[in-house]
Amino acid sequence: MTIRTRLTLWFGGILLVSLVVLAGVVHYEWEEQVKRLHVDKQAPEPAWQETGEIVFVYGGITALLLLFGSWWLLRKSLAPIITLTRAAERIHVDNLKERLPSTGSGDELERLTEVFNAMMARLEDSFTRVREFTLHASHELKTPLTVMRAEIETALGEESLTPSQRELFANQLEEIQRLTKIVNSLTFLAKADAGQDALQLDMVHLDELVKDSFSDAQMLGRPHRITVELVACEAILLQADRHRLRQLLLTLTDNAIKFNQPQGRVTMALSRQNGAAVLKISNTGPGVLPEKLPRVFDRFYRGDAAHSSEVDGCGLGLSIAEWIAKAHRGGIQMVSEPDQWTTVIVTLPISRSPSDR
Secondary structure, eight states: OOHHHHHHHHHHHHHHHHHHHHHHHHHHHHHHHHHHHHTSOOOOOOHHHHHHIIIIIIHHHHHHHHHHHHHHHHHHHHHHHHHHHHHHHTOOTTOTTOOOOOOOSOSHHHHHHHHHHHHHHHHHHHHHHHHHHHHHHHHHHHHHHHHHHHHHHHHHTOTTOOHHHHHHHHHHHHHHHHHHHHHHHHHHHHHHHTTOOOOOOEEEEHHHHHHHHHHHHHHHHGGGTOEEEEEEEOOOEEEEOHHHHHHHHHHHHHHHHHTSOTTOEEEEEEEEETTEEEEEEEEOSSOOOGGGGGGTTSTTOOSOHHHHTTSOOOSOHHHHHHHHHHHTTOEEEEEEOTTSOEEEEEEEEOOOOGGGO
């Protein structure tokens, strides 16, 4: 049955009930009028008064019945749409397996649900194919890159090479290393998307990892005369994957050094706020324009092309950092004021150690 037919029948039923109630009231008033006329010998009420009572008194009851019935009718009719809307809001790129619930009514909404679920199935299949292609392609690229790197490293060991040849091979080796880094990043993200890269959870002293990262950042910033400061570092113990957190910290500190100005500054701070560990890494780089901030964690997005072309990278570091933060049930965001300070904020939930329980 279509929605149009169902609404027509329901509304027609409400009108029929209202008419029956109104007819019952009129009949009751007519019986009372007859009783007053033949039994009590009272004079009949004027027609206008009788009509006024029916219209303004009993007609009000009928109007309320119609109002309530119409409200109930619209609420019942829109309930499946609200349910479908809430279900659709829960669907995102990482949750393509979810399907909208079937109404079982056989109407237009049921058909719309079937079409939407079929579309979701096609999208899920397309995303799966893309992930599988990325995973297989990156895996297949590792072998030739490894062979090329070994051959060039062997060639660089030849004493008969001229300075120009040695420089050429060194440049080729540098590009191969860059390609290898991109392939490894793609492999990591493809496995993460496919759920094949599970975290190895353990109790980790996050403050120790931050201090190690601070030391690494100082060494990275020294050639560019960039000052790195650790302004706060509270002792925090949480359940996490030590290797992945080190990777996240290395990515963020490396970006803070690379996307900075000569003789700039980098500050790091770790604190405990509302039951979570909050890590802030700020730098005095060129910053990110407000309209570009929502896309900084997109894959291969480089932000400002003018500055990005001068900095080595492939635009996957922040995507990996975002995945690591979310895999730990945390979050990551960036705030920036162009040509002033840019801050990346990582929030991780704190798990109590067994000795604290």
